[in-house]
Amino acid sequence: MTDASLNNTLTSAETGEAQFGDxxxxxxxxVMSLVVFxxxxxxxxxxxxxxxxxxxxAVLCIAVGAGASGALNMWWDxxxxxxxxxxxxxxxxxxxxxxxEALAIGLALSVFSVVLLFLATNALAAGLLAFTIFxxxxxxxxxxxxxxxxxxxxxxxxxxxPPMIGWAAVTGDxxxxxxxxxxxxxxxTPPHFWALALFVKADYGNAGVPMLTETHGRKATRAHIxxxxxxxxxxxxxxxxxxxxxxxxxxxxxxLNARFMYAAWLVWNRTEAQAEADEYATERWMFxxxxxxxxxxxxxxxxxxxxxxxxxxxx
Amino acid sequence: xxxxxxxxxxDRRRSRNHGVGFVLLGLVAIxxxxxxVKVLNLEELAQFERFDHVARPQIEPGVMQSTSxxxxxxxxxTDAATGAxxxxxxxxx
Numbered sequence: 001m002t003d004a005s006l007n008n009t010l011t012s013a014e015t016g017e018a019q020f021g022d023x024x025x026x027x028x029x030x031v032m033s034l035v036v037f038x039x040x041x042x043x044x045x046x047x048x049x050x051x052x053x054x055x056x057x058a059v060l061c062i063a064v065g066a067g068a069s070g071a072l073n074m075w076w077d078x079x080x081x082x083x084x085x086x087x088x089x090x091x092x093x094x095x096x097x098x099x100x101e102a103l104a105i106g107l108a109l110s111v112f113s114v115v116l117l118f119l120a121t122n123a124l125a126a127g128l129l130a131f132t133i134f135x136x137x138x139x140x141x142x143x144x145x146x147x148x149x150x151x152x153x154x155x156x157x158x159x160x161x162p163p164m165i166g167w168a169a170v171t172g173d174x175x176x177x178x179x180x181x182x183x184x185x186x187x188x189t190p191p192h193f194w195a196l197a198l199f200v201k202a203d204y205g206n207a208g209v210p211m212l213t214e215t216h217g218r219k220a221t222r223a224h225i226x227x228x229x230x231x232x233x234x235x236x237x238x239x240x241x242x243x244x245x246x247x248x249x250x251x252x253x254x255x256l257n258a259r260f261m262y263a264a265w266l267v268w269n270r271t272e273a274q275a276e277a278d279e280y281a282t283e284r285w286m287f288x289x290x291x292x293x294x295x296x297x298x299x300x301x302x303x304x305x306x307x308x309x310x311x312x313x314x315x
Numbered sequence: 316x317x318x319x320x321x322x323x324x325x326d327r328r329r330s331r332n333h334g335v336g337f338v339l340l341g342l343v344a345i346x347x348x349x350x351x352v353k354v355l356n357l358e359e360l361a362q363f364e365r366f367d368h369v370a371r372p373q374i375e376p377g378v379m380q381s382t383s384x385x386x387x388x389x390x391x392x393t394d395a396a397t398g399a400x401x402x403x404x405x406x407x408x
Binding site: 020021053060119 | 328331349
């Protein structure tokens with residue numbers, strides 16, 4: 001067969017030849033945007049300076065490392081991604097990228113990002129990035145995700161490391177402030193994902209993933225959202241009283257946490273019949289505000305750092 | 316029937332080739348940039364010279380100091396002379 005006989009309407013799924021964008025999609029660009037932002041904030045709020053180019057390379061390495069773990073996750077989860085509506089359009093279920101390619105890209109980018117981060121900054125930052133990739137790809141994807149309904153809780157640690165790595169890239173250490181930034185994302189993850197799981201209920205169940213909604217029921221999930229949000233609030237507000245906090249952060253955190261707590265309380269108070277009647281409007285609202293919640297918290301930390309630079313922020 | 320030069324498949328291959336090309340160029344730029352930044356931010360030139368694969372104890376911080384403490388100024392003169400001789404020999408090769 002020659003090119004002349006090929007039909008112009010052939011897609012990459014039929015030929016197995018991907019575009020560059022298909023490989024890029026393996027890196028979960030939307031998750032990477034959160035990683036880039038939180039890592040950048042971790043790097044910028046650190047008490048010492050870093051050369052701008054080295055800072056840029058550090059954030060790039062953290063983003064690529066996160067993307068690499070995303071590719072490894074897609075390689076491992078290809079069998080369940082094809083079942084779930086939310087993930088069925090990913091490159092592997094669509095047939096655009098072969099699983100072996102995703103594995104190779106994931107491994108190559110993992111090594112590349114860790115080695116380059118070590119060369120650009122220090123061993124601690126590189127070690128933390130390596131552990132994050134291992135944690136997300138092996139501990140979360142291969143082990144916990146299909147084994148326990150607490151998968152989201154423990155797996156959330158992987159997404160919480162970037163600000164700590166950003167901080168370590170500059171300072172070469174781990175301090176209370178960087179641990180608190182880790183704790184903020186770690187504690188935020190369960191209510192964020194469980195709110196999502198409440199209105200995409202059929203997906204996880206069809207794929208056999210033991211989400212809390214499937215194993216303990218929807219009422220228990222609503223209670224878990226309330227409890228985890230209540231545990232999140234002191235962590236989020238507590239950051240205001242560390243070395244990276246300030247008035248801007250404290251004011252932002254109080255407002256955002258009052259709103260998030262209110263949303264969790266509303267979700268907890270609703271019955272399944274009420275939720276179905278308005279197509280999970282409150283759960284969807286909580287999920288939406290959970291996205292801005294994290295961005296605004298880290299944005300406020302950045303604002304305080306900038307103000308401190310002018311001598312008017314901080315405590 | 317003639318062979319069609321352009322096909323959607325070729326667009327995808329071109330996209331891949333260009334993408335890989337840009338990534339490799341980016342990698343070169345990053346490694347070059349890192350090298351420049353790291354070298355320009357060295358506290359002293361001796362830190363750069365220590366990686367030239369030639370054992371030169373005289374540029375190691377502390378070595379000269381300890382040598383001078385043990386043997387005095389005469390040893391420093393000898394070391395400097397030895398270094399000059401080594402450079403001279405290297406230039407003849």
